[in-house]
Amino acid sequence: MKPITVKEQVRLSVGRCFALALSSMSYRFFRSMVTVSVLALAVAFLAHMLVYGMIEHQTKLSAYNELRDSRSHGEWVTRLTAPDPEGVILRNLADGGTDLSASTALADRTAEYKAWSGASAAEWDEDQAAAREVESVYRYFEGLPPAAHAILTSGLEPSVALERLARPELFEAFQEHLAELRLKPPLGDVEVLRRLVQENRPRLAALVKRIQAGHLRAIGLVRKAFGGQSPRAILAATPAELTLALSQAGFHFDSLALDGLARFARRDALLTTLARGLDLPAVKTAVVQKTGLERADVNTSRVLELIDSEARATWLAGVLSDQPQPIRVDAAEILALARDLRREARLAAAVGDEVPEPSQGLLAVSPWMQWLIALSFLVCMVGVANAMTMAVTERFTEIATMKCLGAMNGVVMTLFLIESSMQGLVGAIAGLILGIGLALARGLAGYGGLMAVPGEELLAGSGVCLAAGMVLAVVAAVGPAWMAARLAPMEAMRIE
Numbered sequence: 001m002k003p004i005t006v007k008e009q010v011r012l013s014v015g016r017c018f019a020l021a022l023s024s025m026s027y028r029f030f031r032s033m034v035t036v037s038v039l040a041l042a043v044a045f046l047a048h049m050l051v052y053g054m055i056e057h058q059t060k061l062s063a064y065n066e067l068r069d070s071r072s073h074g075e076w077v078t079r080l081t082a083p084d085p086e087g088v089i090l091r092n093l094a095d096g097g098t099d100l101s102a103s104t105a106l107a108d109r110t111a112e113y114k115a116w117s118g119a120s121a122a123e124w125d126e127d128q129a130a131a132r133e134v135e136s137v138y139r140y141f142e143g144l145p146p147a148a149h150a151i152l153t154s155g156l157e158p159s160v161a162l163e164r165l166a167r168p169e170l171f172e173a174f175q176e177h178l179a180e181l182r183l184k185p186p187l188g189d190v191e192v193l194r195r196l197v198q199e200n201r202p203r204l205a206a207l208v209k210r211i212q213a214g215h216l217r218a219i220g221l222v223r224k225a226f227g228g229q230s231p232r233a234i235l236a237a238t239p240a241e242l243t244l245a246l247s248q249a250g251f252h253f254d255s256l257a258l259d260g261l262a263r264f265a266r267r268d269a270l271l272t273t274l275a276r277g278l279d280l281p282a283v284k285t286a287v288v289q290k291t292g293l294e295r296a297d298v299n300t301s302r303v304l305e306l307i308d309s310e311a312r313a314t315w316l317a318g319v320l321s322d323q324p325q326p327i328r329v330d331a332a333e334i335l336a337l338a339r340d341l342r343r344e345a346r347l348a349a350a351v352g353d354e355v356p357e358p359s360q361g362l363l364a365v366s367p368w369m370q371w372l373i374a375l376s377f378l379v380c381m382v383g384v385a386n387a388m389t390m391a392v393t394e395r396f397t398e399i400a401t402m403k404c405l406g407a408m409n410g411v412v413m414t415l416f417l418i419e420s421s422m423q424g425l426v427g428a429i430a431g432l433i434l435g436i437g438l439a440l441a442r443g444l445a446g447y448g449g450l451m452a453v454p455g456e457e458l459l460a461g462s463g464v465c466l467a468a469g470m471v472l473a474v475v476a477a478v479g480p481a482w483m484a485a486r487l488a489p490m491e492a493m494r495i496e
Helices: 014-027 029-079 086-095 104-117 121-142 146-153 158-164 168-181 190-225 231-237 242-249 255-278 281-291 300-306 310-321 331-351 367-393 396-404 409-450 455-485 489-494
Strands: none
Touching: 029 231, 029 255, 029 331, 029 367, 029 409, 029 455, 086 104, 086 121, 086 190, 104 190, 121 146, 121 158, 121 190, 146 158, 146 168, 158 190, 168 190, 190 231, 190 242, 231 255, 255 281, 255 300, 255 331, 281 300, 281 310, 300 331, 310 331, 331 409, 367 455, 396 409, 409 455
């Protein structure tokens, strides 16, 4: 009897497995392309939504920061003209009460208030706590249903309604209304509210008046230092002593922002000059004849919208200088002003009504879009699993032949997983290119030159998309690959 010799099973190298998987894909090119296309579409959708979400968020954040700088310049001009209103002071006191949440600008503002008020440290802490209570009551009133709001505030502004509660008879009526409406009182306790309206708020109102008086003295010191000139004229001229004068008056001023503030002041002065010139009857008539505007529509903003070339800017400057009392303005400055205003309008449109979060990264996609992406990937996984199942079914004879030649279950499963991972890589790359291209095109169409592309976040998002495509392909192929590996050779041979 001939002896039977059992030898160790021959193992295929990783390179050989890749070669066999590539050969199988090329032999079944059409079915492989179908699988790759399904993966590419899923990754393209993910990449498009992810990248466009990051572009949209970064663009809005950049636009918001640019607008904020412009508005802060205007705020400085206002602050050097008149004291801050009571509402602004109370809000700044309340927001600046916690160091962790206070920004640098807010911390500087509250430091100015403290210096101008002359309050002690203990008094200042008490007044900041009272300011937070006042803001809490305001939010309470604003969050009431319309009917309850009308009853509790008599339709008045929250500040006026809170001031009226200092009268005992109105406070008692307010307490009765709360009981009738079955509402919790502001601040959670009636006695805390009573102490606020009768003791803390009057003391807080006195502090606000001291802050406004100190602010007014500071404005006077700045103007006196420059011969009584208006704040706009001082800022536009940007004298060398301006930073020192502001500091001595108690203002916390960043000298690095001086150039931007000076440009804003000059722009503001030019707007005032143009408004004065466009009010002249002769200038209005010339503008109507040139542009076709209605006479009632001739104003600074409307006219500057039409100044889109150097020729038009030169024409407007010429019209203003030809008046009996000539108004001398530079055409280049008019054109630059018109462009700045158009850019600010585009920035405001890009930002919208919501203030963007400082940083969102890969979470810039909205929650409902995240669910939509997850659903699309689930559908894609089913499609890939179906394609791999069909690939296993039509290769039963091939699998049986490999097993008869000594292929182990692990080798068969490895071959199918390598094939699916290669398809996933190709599909992910194709989908990534398509998705990013569509996102950039959409961003350019929506934001134009304002579009901002976050470089590091874009690279991270691309890596996530590539990994998601490959993981999706491999996970979807695990079931079919396991079925192929467990297939018995004789059972596969019987299937045609």
